[in-house]
Amino acid sequence: MTTRSLTDRLGGLAFGGDYNPEQWDEPVWKEDDALMRRARVNLATVGVFSWALLEPDEGRYDFAWLDAHMNRLHANGVAVDLATPTASPPPWFTLAHPDALPVTPEGTRLIHGSRDTYCLTAPAYRSAARRIASALAERYGEHPAVALWHVHNEYGTLCYCDHTAAAFRVWLRARHGSLDALNEAWGTAFWSQRYTSWEQVLPPRVTQWHKNPGQALDFRRFWSDEIIAAYREQRDAIRAHSDRPVTTNLMLPAYQNVDLWALARELDVVTSDQYPSAPGLDAAADAAFHADRTRSLAGGHPWLLLEQGTNTVYDRDRVLAKEPGDILRHTLGHIARGSEGALFFQWRQSRAGAETWHSAMVPHAGPDSRVFREVAQVGEAVARLGELAGSTVTASVAVLHEADAWWALGVDGLPSADLDYHAALGRAHRALWDAGVTVDFAHPEHDLSRFPLVIAPALFLLSDGAAENLRRYVAGGGTLLVQHASGYVDDRMHARLGGYPAEPLREALGIRVEEYRPLRRDERIALSDGTHGTVWSESLRAEGAETLAAYAEGMLTGSPALTRHRFGSGKAWYLSTRLDDAGYAALVARLLDEAGVAPEVPGLPAQVEAVVRRAPDGRRWRVLINHRPEPVPLPEPAHDLLTGSTLSELPPGGCAVLRTT
Ligand code: GLA
Secondary structure (H helix, E strand, O other): OOHHHHHHHHOOOEEEEEEOHHHOOHHHHHHHHHHHHHOOOOEEEEOOOOHHHHOOEOOEOOOHHHHHHHHHHHHOOOEEEEEOOOOOOOHHHHHHOHHHOOEOOOOOEOOOOOOOOOOOOOHHHHHHHHHHHHHHHHHHOOOOOEEEEEOOOOOOOOOOOHHHHHHHHHHHHHHHOOHHHHHHHHOOOHHHOOOOOHHHOOOOOOOOOOOOHHHHHHHHHHHHHHHHHHHHHHHHHHHOOOOOOEEOEEEOOOOOOOOHHHHHOOOOOOEEEOOOOOOOHHHHHHHHHHHHHHHHHOOOOOEEEEEOOOOOEEEOOEEEOOOOOHHHHHHHHHHHOOEEEEEEOOOEOOOOOOOOOOOOOEOOOOOOOHHHHHHHHHHHHHHOOHHHOOOEOOOOEEEEOOHHHHHHOOOOOOOOOOOOHHHHHHHHHHHHHHOOOOEEEEOOOOOOOOOOEEEEOOOOEOOHHHHHHHHHHHHOOOEEEEEOOOOOEOOOOOEOOOOEOOOOHHHHHOEEEEEEOOOOOOOOEEEOOOOEEEOOOEEEEEOOOEEEEEEOOHHHOOOEEEEEEEEOOEEEEEEOOEEOHHHHHHHHHHHHHHHOOOOOOOOOOOOEEEEEEEOOOOOEEEEEEEOOOOOEEEEEEEEEOOOOEEEEEEOOOOEEEEEEO
């Protein structure tokens, strides 16, 4: 089952949002029907937080209210993305199964009153989740409104309770085989941590000082496997009664309690949620970062944006408003990169409850509002893009992304707190986005040979397989940039000996890092080419590589900072510090040039996003988004699907979807 069947069922791209009719009453439902028609809504996510209504007491189900909404939506031409409500167990569940509540690393058992108050490893929770998924699927598996199943919501909640400890031990036995092997893997010879029975082994709860890094990393892996197992149980329960595709909404980009590559493989359609953390151009770049990651997780297949905000940008302790036109620009930013439509959280802004102030498609002010008018315009625009369904996107640059590498930078006791995995990934993507090229993310052990350029921004942890894969990629003709602090530990968090990065990547790079020298917060170190580094520096020896820039101050003066090595038919670059923004942009431009990668649509100025979607039959569409305050002439006039006319210029802030040959 693929997204094709979803878009076939919808008759085009998806447009809509989370719909929580249980917060409202009959007159509002009637208005919802009319407004959904006006906004061209064709897909609504229903039931995400409805457990308390669907199962008011343990084992007693009440589907009558949901039947009515399902039938009403169907009659109104709106298909349903039907959720299992397992992210938010009701209060009766807490009282019946107090052992199934989550426990923090400090040992605090959390109580109901918010959401996500469950422990994934608690047997009572898992069976309750399977039961309700099964009951829903049995009732609605063949319902004509159901176009997609939405298991749970943004899996990720962690727990450190005794159920978790027991499950962790089972997982560790399977992974390591014996207690001796676990002791070896975790380096328990240090600090008197040697385990002599499995009962002594615990999740990484709060302890006196640094936690064991091997334990911390294994716990992340274990938890990820638990999430995937829990998802599969519900998915299989649904599949027993329904032939509609099943998904769970991934939360990107900074929330990583699961190996997204592994979870994505289990989904019939990869779906995700996106909420930027800064306004303006940064929000658009964030949408692209998110979309490129989701498409990559989907293996390049079409995917679907299941949530975004109409008017919300989270900026730490406040929400900022999106600018007029942003709803369309962000929506197209995702569709350009392969999303088969765009949905929002949520349809109607809550009048009470925890997310009263979260934006929605119909705001508190009602339909007579800027936000709803823009939403309706965007719905109309998406409705005109039906012919894009099933088309895909091709990227020529890959940025490497891996769960283990991310988790490795989250353990205690690292040499610098400024090694920020998510920031490094986003920065590499942003530099490429600014340069107008389309980016894929790839796992370091994937076949990379189709990419002329690969950037590895943060591979502190590098498995033997990945080191060999990167060596092979360069030898075969690829251009690779490896950035500072890469290849320092193996997949057990053991330090690489004899110099970093790990062999055989070191051989391909033609360098040897002898000493790491993290910089002080706010320290800048001058390089010989006029650029500056921050965060990190290294004492590096060139062993075959040419030095393109050297450190120009302090004890590292003259030591290589940026190197390039011809290896086999390719080139391997190493950057041993975090370059300043201008220096990094210049480096990326040089790499693109050397690798022969041109902007996706040549001839456009900076800040005009351009991505091409291609259909298997040769049809192509250029999706263009002008983030500039002035009009931008197009390289050549073309038919624009949004306006239905021939366009020769993009207005300020304007968008176009051009059909090309
Ligand atoms: C998440 C959730 C939604 C909602 C939004 C708010 O993505 O899935 O339930 O809480 O955040 O931004």
